[in-house]
Amino acid sequence: MSRTDAILKRLAALHPKLIDLSLDRMLPLLETLGRPQDRLPPVIHVAGTNAKGSTIAYLRAFLEAAGKSVHVYNSPHLVRFNERIRLGGKLVDTRRLNAVLERVEAVNAGRPITFFEVTTVAAMVLYAETPADYLLLETGMGGTYDTTNIVDHPLGVIITPVDLDHQSYLGNTIAEIAVNKAGILKRGSKAVIGLQQEEGRAVIERAAHRLGVRPIWQGQDFHGSAQDGRLVYQDEDGLLDLPPPALIGAHQFDNAALAIAATRHFGLPVDEAAMARGLRSVVWPARMMPLQGKLRDLLGPGAELWLDGGHNVHGATALAKAMAEMNRARPAPLVLIMGMMNTRNPADFLAPFAGQVQAIFTLGVPGEPNAHKADTIARQARAAGFAASPKRSIVSALQAAAQVSGARVLICGSLYLAGDVLAKNGTPPE
Structure with missing residues (x-):
């Protein structure tokens, strides 16, 4: 067993449940560590049932094509835990990962905390201590009580399509699940919402209204589609004629359009040429x-x-x-x-x-x-x-x-x- 595996095994044993949705255990730990969540680069927070990872992959490709340094938080990993934490464009190296996991483990001092909570805290420490231009933050499950929902003022929020999944934790209907996903919306932050079923949209609209957030909606405020082998995108700022996404499948045109809308709505420093380069170079393993x-x-x-x-x-x-x-x-x-x-x-x-x-x-x-x-x-x-x-x-x-x-x-x-x-x-x- 590697040193990393041994540390992760100890951390997994700190709580009897793999999933126990709450922020009550990790917030005190973050306080003790000096609130790293307040020292992050500008955050784009992404929730939804599907397409979270693909949308983040496009945003990362766009920003890096524009010369920006990007942190990324994804889960779960495919082969190595390191895949969950990308620092300035590169997966965290094992020595640094081990050091931060052991540091957070020591500060936690054996208190009950789930595996995802304690490892998310470790990731926040790394993101706070490593300079970058942006952090792309993917929720693990849900939104309201997800371990990533600790950023009070994200630059922007994206909610990808909401559908049935993890019902035993999030609710048995799309409306109930959408309530949870909408929990990442924050007063004062911009929001971009992907294609939604009617009951999910109604829930997100109500949540946004309560917070004074005016989202833009896919299929209403912006559109993207395949035309003659190209990605044609349109919003109130005009039309873009772009190369097709490197990721395969018709659904990837929707995912790419969602990322383009976020790029424009959040005011990211990405021009059309960088978008085109990003669409050609985007990579997201194990998706078609x-x-x-x-x-x-x-x-x-x-x-x-x-x-x-x-x-x-x-x-x-x-x-x-x-x-x-x-x-x-x-x-x-x-x-x-x-x-x-x-x-x-x-x-x-x-x-x-x-x-x-x-x-x-x-x-x-x-x-x-x-x-x-x-x-x-x-x-x-x-x-x-x-x-x-x-x-x-x-x-x-x-x-x-x-x-x-x-x-x-x-x-x-x-x-x-x-x-x-x-x-x-x-x-x-x-």
């Missing part, structure tokens, strides 16, 4: 990611291997649409390799793929005791009308997929599975 390397080599000639960490119905819908678009451009039998956490319903995830899939091979998620067993996923998939069979490993699943000539193979269902696949393929995020 083509895989090459030793795992791809297990498939036959002409086959494709794709990886996506999408794990809820909203994400599955976008994935299924992207696969259908690919099939129209180049027909190929679609094979899914999927694993899921046991908080997800495999049949619900698979519903958008109805009529598209030739075969499904199911997996457990290595190292995750709270994942569905491969047999469970296969049984539920068969009950939903899909041809599915369990496999023992990603290698055996790919070997089975190789029997489908010229297949388009998509590994999906879990970010944790995606991380394991990247590790086994020898291609960790940088």
Whole structure:
């Protein structure tokens, strides 16, 4: 076990629950550490069900293309914990990460605190102590009581589309979940809101009104769409004709438009040329990611291997649409390799793929005791009308997929599975 893993294991043991939404444990710890949340670069805070990471990836690409230094906070990580904390454009180095984790651990002095809370505190210390032009801050879950909701005056707030997810923590309806997501809105901060269902929009509108915030809304105040292979964006300041985003899928035009709107509405120092460079260079691992390397080599000639960490119905819908678009451009039998956490319903995830899939091979998620067993996923998939069979490993699943000539193979269902696949393929995020 590495030193980092040993520290993280100790921190995970400080609280009996992995998730216990509250700010009451971390605020006193932040006070003792001198309130690092008050010494951050200008913050853009992002909440929502899906597209948080992609939207942040675009903002980072735009700002870095404009020569700006950017901190980023994302979760969960795929292969290494370091991926959660990006300092001035680079992942935090392990020596510095270990030092800040042990420093915060010592100050906490064994008091109960969840893993995400204590590691977020450590990240805030690093962001406060490291100069940068901006901090792009992604919520972990929800908004109101999310560990990142400790910045009183963010430069701007973004709420991406709200949908059903984490219902046991956030609520059973879109309206209840939207109440939680809207908790990151702050009086005096600008806000940009992504495409919302009607009940979610109504909740966010009420929350914004109470705070005197006047958001701009995707689909009303700004629009972005694919036209003749380009991204055409329009708001009250005019029209932009930009290259298509490097991230794949029709939904990425929406995500890119949301980031462009935030860039303009928040007054970020990014011109059209920097946006164009950012759209061409943006990277967001395990989101419609083509895989090459030793795992791809297990498939036959002409086959494709794709990886996506999408794990809820909203994400599955976008994935299924992207696969259908690919099939129209180049027909190929679609094979899914999927694993899921046991908080997800495999049949619900698979519903958008109805009529598209030739075969499904199911997996457990290595190292995750709270994942569905491969047999469970296969049984539920068969009950939903899909041809599915369990496999023992990603290698055996790919070997089975190789029997489908010229297949388009998509590994999906879990970010944790995606991380394991990247590790086994020898291609960790940088």
